[in-house]
Amino acid sequence: MQDTPSNWLITPATMAKIDADAIRSGIPGSALMERAGQAVAATALRHFPETLRFCVLCGPGNNGGDGYVAARALAGAGADVALFHLGDPDRLYGDAAEARRSCPLASAPLEAYRPYAGDLVIDAIFGAGLARDVPDVVAQCIEEVAAIGIPVLAVDLPSGIDGLTGRVRGAAFVAKRSVSFVGLKPGHVLLPGRDSCGPVEVYDIGIPRRIVEANRGLVSLNSPRHLRPHLRKASAADHKYRRGHLTVFSGPVLATGAARLSAEAGLRAGAGVVALASGGAALAINAAHTTAVMLTRIDTAGDLAAWLEDDRRSTFVLGPGFGDRALARSYARAILGSGRKLVLDADGLTAFAETPELRASLQGPTDGALVITPHEGEFARLFPALFGSGSGKLDMASAAAAQIGGVVVFKGADTVIAAPDGRVAVETSAPPSLATAGSGDVLAGIIGAHLANGVPAFEAACAGVHRHSQAALKALMPMTAEDLVRNIPPLDALD
Incomplete structure (x- = not known):
């Protein structure tokens, strides 16, 4: 790099x-x-x-x-x-x-x-x-x-x-x-x-x-340099699965929008296939609002196990609008236990705030496979001892990453991305307009797309955070999360 x-x-x-x-x-x-x-x-x-x-x-x-x-x-x-x-x-x-x-x-x-x-x-x-x-x-x-x-x-x-x-x-x-x-x-x-x-x-x-x-x-400013060495050149032999498969879990019937934002962001950010995994009660509303995003029904851990039988389904986003904490824990453990990659966000994080230690609770190897995206409140609930230690944001994020064996995206206007091996990057270009409902859901989808593309977890998170900020800088004010998705810049336009 x-x-x-x-x-x-x-x-x-x-x-x-x-x-x-x-x-x-x-x-x-x-x-x-x-x-x-x-x-x-x-x-x-x-x-x-x-x-x-x-x-x-x-x-x-x-x-x-x-x-x-x-x-x-x-x-x-x-x-x-x-x-x-x-x-x-x-x-x-x-x-x-x-x-x-x-x-x-x-x-x-x-x-x-x-x-x-x-x-x-x-x-x-x-x-x-x-x-x-x-x-x-x-x-x-x-x-x-x-x-x-x-x-x-x-x-x-x-x-x-x-x-x-x-x-x-x-x-x-x-x-x-x-x-x-x-x-x-x-x-x-x-x-x-x-x-x-x-x-x-x-x-x-x-x-x-x-x-x-x-x-x-190992501390640096965040920039596209984290991604560039891992970009795969387009080929005439490419097909959608070669560009990566991303699954995003939907919430219940009155909370489906967050997952659709993540799914659409993942597709826009470069995943070859994005599937929205919906419970049966929310299938109709999701079907009415999706086109290029595929739709599949997953209601139970058994349904997920069947979905995981296809090795091409490599990457998952779990949490935006999901709601059911027990089911979220079950899904997260199954995904990581199968060796797949997971972005854990929003309700997916809240589901583990009730457990004594996140890594032990996941019951699976997480090195290189897990990215979590807490804002300050979620971080405090997940890592109360770290948050109350008086340490700065760099040290807290680094300690949390080492604790879970995964990448931590500690969100905010000064987002810190930390890997378990000690690497840390700080994003400085995020504009205030990102303080809008659904912004974090979009970020989770962008990071998921990079993971699905085969980018290592730390670099995928760094690139996702930077691309998210650049999208907000491009969007007109006032900005909504839908505007953010539409303005995700192409990879070759990152500055």
């Missing part, structure tokens, strides 16, 4: 290791800090030309060191610069201490800063490494800056945003723009942190790519 720096998502702990390895390789830490601070100064001058006073707020670590370099560079360019520090600057050490010594400007305690119209705040207090609530003096400064509406340029991340989870640690600056280095951090893309960063410019500060690649881990 091809990767590029634009897809990198680097945790704070990983970034610290990358910095350390770069320094061990012979690159002076002071040189890295100099490039970072100069990038901050250049960004401030380029994007905030109306500024009357550049107010640089420096913290007690390397983020503060970047700020001292930026202050020196801005003063050298003739700007009016005011410099403020948190804590005792005489206790700085290493590269940050050297950066302060090299800065000719006197600094005042952070408590002395009074924001005025015409200021630009350059926030170099904490950056991505923050994992505790900000002290009161910083919270007070944040409040005063926000009250006057002073623009903020954040160095790495706005102070107060947890770089790993995106959570607000007591209080946080809301930046007009952020400057980061080497790659984005999780706090830039996870909510609510994402809403506090503004546009983020990522600068190369001279760390060799080999060092980043050796350390950066």
